[in-house]
Amino acid sequence: MDREGFLRDVDEILDTRIFTNLGPFAAKLEATVCSYLNVKHAFAVSNASVGLAMMLRALELRAGGEVILPAYTFIATAHAVIECGLKPIFCDCDPESHLIGVKEVSACFSPNTVAVLAVNLWGLACDVEGLRSFAEENHISLLYDSAHSFGARAPCGTFLGNFGEAEVFSMHATKLFNSFEGGLITTNSDLIAKRLAPMRNFGITGQDQVSCWGSNYKLSEVHAAFALRQLCNIEKLVDLYKENAKTYTKLLEEHCVPGIRNWNESFLSHEGCTHAYVCFEIQQNFPLTRDEVIARLRDNNVFAKRYFFPGLHKCQPYARRLKDLKIPVTEKLCEEVLVLPTGSTVKESDIERVVDLLKKFSKSSPSINKHVNGNTEHEISVDFSHLQEKISYLRDLKCKYEDLTASCERDLSFLEGRLTRISLSRGGDRL
């Protein structure tokens, strides 16, 4: 990141006193994104969450129509659907890629379906050709939440941003390409672009002229300037993230740690994948659960995260309606996915340390599973507050919503059983 260059931009903004309202930096950002992605229109907005809602509104879909989307995504994807008066229908995802495809979407299709909102997770493109044919054959709209995936390309080589009727990228601080906070909507449709343009500025189309609904979704000049500085280096950034994914893969292979699936390994040969996230699955045959691994990594100052626990179908306001939903792959990923540190500040030596820790955990003190098998030789030194947190969340849910009682009780008895087993194996300590 060119810090001096960015500080010069801030000086210029302070000198010109053009702080916002689609000024020169925002305009340049949009033009640069269009030429980089080779897409006709780009709109800089304040974040991807509002971008998703704007994109859905711009399609003018039938009110109350069903939109198929994955349950394995960030909550913003679903919230945007209900914000626009549409009904989210959660589908399962593919166990290898974690993405949705024609198989998963077809299983949820109904005469009420008006759109598919697919998510290009982790810097990887969905089956864009298959989804395009499916949407065309069934006369429904196709949109993409590409929040994770700026700079990624489909197998045909075309950059994401060019697929479906429109796509949204996030420029949140956690993303490979970021502007502190921010979002981008891209489309090749002149009609959708015409609807989007005034929507981010209160529907204003001229002096004293308001032509449609809109709100304040603009990106400020400082945010746009920061994004532009990053865009100059985007290829370097993508290469750096890919290198990190390769290093994790190489070291894991050398150490041969059983019970860990490395998502990135399957897509290293996919030129278009940015590997913006380093995503592992901690499987059943690993001695510790995923949450125990996270706790132990945090004890060692490694900030690993689970994603997107507990799954959108288990979050309010969706959970009440969906208590019988069967989406086994999503359920499994919510329990097993572990996202590890990557990015421009992560060095090879950091990755070595993380892999060494995983290797150590794979041979370390007995886990809950081992306790279940009767081996109680060693002390468990992990933090179980996440189990207690989950239990109090479920107790709360059970009290609030009668119709969730049965499913909450089932989950509670499983979790409480786990805690009791651990407690017994530690000689009845309170955990």
Ligand SMILES: Cc1ncc(COP(=O)(O)O)c(C=O)c1O
């Ligand atoms: C898949 C997905 N969609 C949407 C969003 C929302 O992005 P933003 O924070 O820019 O609103 C995120 C944020 O991380 C995300 O992961």
